[in-house]
Amino acid sequence: MKAVIYARYSSDNQREESITAQIRACTEYAERNGHSIIKIYTDEAKSAQTDDRPGFLKMMSEIKGNLVKPDFLIVHKIDRFARNRYDSAFYKRELRKAGVLVQSVLEHLDDSPESIILESVLEGMAEYYSKNLAREVMKGMRETALKAKHTGGLPPLGFDVDKDKNYIINESEAPAVRMIFEMRDAGHGYNSIRDALHKHGYKTKLGKPFGKNSLHEILRNKKYIGTYVFNRSASKTPDGKRNNHLSKSPEEVIEIPNAIPAIIPENLFWRVQNKMNQNKKLRSTGGHKAKVVYLLSGLIWCGECGKRMVGSSSTYKTRVTRETRQRYYYLCNNADRTKTCINKKINKRTIEEYVINKLKQGIFSEEAMTGLAEKLYTHYSNIKKETAGEGDYLKKELDKVDRQIKNIVDAIAEGTVVIRAFAEKLKSLENEKTTLESRYQEWLIKQQEQIVSKEKILEVLNTYRQALNSDDPLVVKQVIERFVKDVKINTDTIEVNLMVSVHTTGGGGGS
Structure with a gap:
């Protein structure tokens, strides 16, 4: 293999x-x-x-x-x-x-x-x-922030940091910041500002040409009027992405006015903010439609022909108001493309709620979680017993390396070998010993500490249960993918197979 x-x-x-x-x-x-x-x-x-x-x-x-x-x-x-x-x-x-x-x-x-x-x-x-x-880590950074000191990373354009982590003005970069605000206040767009900066030879803090995002960040940064700001950007999404244009709630953000040197006047900053906010409203068209998340994609199958079922939608008009609305469902890929399967489409919300209820009953009820925690702890304990021999193996390897090192040291001490010839081998053995000792200590800690307990397993299962009730469909989908093996839709029945059965069968029921 x-x-x-x-x-x-x-x-x-x-x-x-x-x-x-x-x-x-x-x-x-x-x-x-x-x-x-x-x-x-x-x-x-x-x-x-x-x-x-x-x-x-x-x-x-x-x-x-x-x-x-x-x-x-x-x-x-x-x-x-x-x-x-x-x-x-x-x-x-x-x-x-x-x-x-x-x-x-x-x-x-x-x-x-x-x-x-x-x-x-x-x-x-x-x-x-x-x-x-x-x-x-955030606790320590907040303490630093409350003193209006730099908490790490690259300071904004126009600022440097002294040895005591205090912000100081970088006089060679500050003119670029003033130009950006003054041109934006005069009505210039990003492209015009970018061209002017390039003409004067100004670069970003990283020495690169300015882009629209970098200009936006500068224009929104209160540090330029002397207000120290920490922890403003919104947290990352479940897929690890961050939108720096979004901010956290005001109670989470630390703002200290007049805490650092100002590069531009306050009235200039707020005029620019008003203009940017007005432009944002003009560009707004009522908001983007939220992307529909099909919670069972990749897990739902047609029980009649065995092909995958996929998420789909169609539009319809209401009878009274004639308003256009969207209908979402899952349908058999085979029935849709080749018309060779008799299975019908199934309402998205109906089947997703059915599967979520199966999870709540089969895994996330109090009784089921207790049984599952017991089962997982037993399984973990058996695994731990199987790995007990790893310590003997590592100790044996350590003893072997120690003997080899001792033999070389003894030979050098007796003058029977040339030191230069064995120096590299000795260094290699010392490195190997360090690695083995590190692994052995890690194994000892793993054996001595109760890394996984029934209580800890129940805690984690509880977090999954809470996530199943989340308003974020991506979080709910994550739980479903963890605990549901597959869902099979027949013409008259629904079968939900969970990853592991506890006191239930893990199977489905009628539609």
Whole structure:
């Protein structure tokens, strides 16, 4: 069997040797399981909270494009793959389509239903860890912000930061900021402002030509009138994207007037804001229609012909007001394209509510969650017992490396070898020992601490239950994809198969 390795370390684990240790552990895991490694992908100092990881995206592209054809993707731990459950579900589904299974060295999960759900629990815990870490980091940043000091990153155009993290004016960049505001106040558009900046040789903070987005950010930034602002931009969406034009609620934002040097007068800033707001209203056409999310896409199948069912829609006019409205449903792909299937389309809202109710009854009722937590904990305990031998293996390897180091040191001390000839070998053995010690300590912690308890599993299941009631359809879809294996629509029955059965059958019922 062929396999690829993915390894990364993030900004909260700034150890370059972490990559080496992960690759070594993954390689040994592959050898023990008879897999041959065909390629290794890495990302250094990248968070798994989003998919903005060049090595990871290259790996996905090459697998989907059949440039590499592995049977397995090996990671050191589940959280090396993704700490965001939405991304994790999406990419694992893409890998399954390509015939690739994800395997973790430290979490020995198989393809059983229990392992699939346990993996969701572990990913939920990893995401909790990541968000908790971000929250702790935010606490420290807020303390810095309350003193109106720079909290990190690149300061805005026109500002520098001194050794005490205070904002100071960059006199070579400030004229560009004043030109941008004065031209916008005089009625010039973005293109005209951009051309004028280029003509005068002005660049962005990164030394690049100005674009419309960079101009917009500058024109909206209150720091230019001396108001310190922190935590303004809205949080990322479930798919890891951020819209810097959106702001958080006022109570979450820290604003301190007259806290830093001003580059432009306040009256100029507010005139520009009024003009921008008026233009925004003029451009508004009543808002964009929200994109319809089909919660069961990829999971719903025709029980009559076995083909996939797809989301579709049609328009109709109301009888009284003759208002045009949209009707949404799922229909058999075969019936729609070839007319060879007798199955009828089914109302989108009806079937989605039916599936959600099945989940609430079969997995997310109090009784079902208690039973599932018990089942998952037993499964996890069995996995933990199976990995107990990993400590013996690591201790044996450590003893072997220690003996080799001792032999070389003794030989050097006795003068029977040339130091230069063995220096490189000694350095290599010391590096190997460091890696093994790190892995052994990680194994010890894993054995000694109760990483997964029944209570922790119930906590994670509760977060999924709450997510199932979310107003965000993407969040609901994520839960459905985690816990529903498939949905089969027959002409007179509906069958919902859950990933794992607890005290119910996991099956469906009549339509």
